[in-house]
Amino acid sequence: ACGFHVERLGPVVLGVTGRSGSGKSLLAAEAEALGFAVISADRVYAELLLESAGLRQALAQAFPEQAPDGVPDRRALAQAVFSDSGARRRLNAVTHPFVAREIRRRIDRLCSQDGRAVLLDVPLLFESGLDRACTATCAVLAPPEVSCRRIILRDGLTPEQARLRLSAQPGDGFYRARCDVLLQNDGDARDFAQKARDFLKKYGK
Secondary structure (H helix, E strand, O other), rough: OOOOOOOOOOOEEEEEEOOOOOOOOHHHHHHOOOOEEEEEHHHHHHHHHHHHHEEEEEEEEHHHOOOOHHOOHHHHHHHOOOOOOHHHHHHHHHHHHHHHHHHHHHHHHHHHHHOEEEOOOOOOOOOOOHHHOEEEEEEEOHHHHHHHHHHHHHOOHHHHHHHHHHOOOOOHHHHHHHHOEEEEOOOOOHHHHHHHHHHHHHHHH
């Protein structure tokens, strides 16, 4: 899985996943610099909250307390599901179909335009079924203590909140069993950036 061997039969769609604080955004930034078209599931979700009346209505029905006047509050939704696995599953059941459909639409458009390689930054790549849209899948892995430090600095969480977030996400074994490629991000940012570039050049146009 780590040999980076690629047989191209058409436009490449590389799915990237991993836990919070692993370094997915750094890999995506390197991909963009190399000419990949990057699609972020988090950005698509944020855009759909503004643009999709269907998604807003579905969320308001599933989470009425977080949707005053029928308008879902993204921050309130995130807080409501933070430590509630049942609520997270309910949220994902509502959002995944909308987000996956929009991402597939964007993939089709990009691939038909110029055949550029596409990178999907999707934390819930397998849970959403978007892995089936990918030529190959890659997980970015980092030790939990390293991810915790990054989350604390990036999101302003307490150490306890950062650990709680990570404990709700899959362990390394989940990604090792499913992904074609694993990238370990346990050094400094410069080292990982070089590792990311070496990997991405195998898939770029």
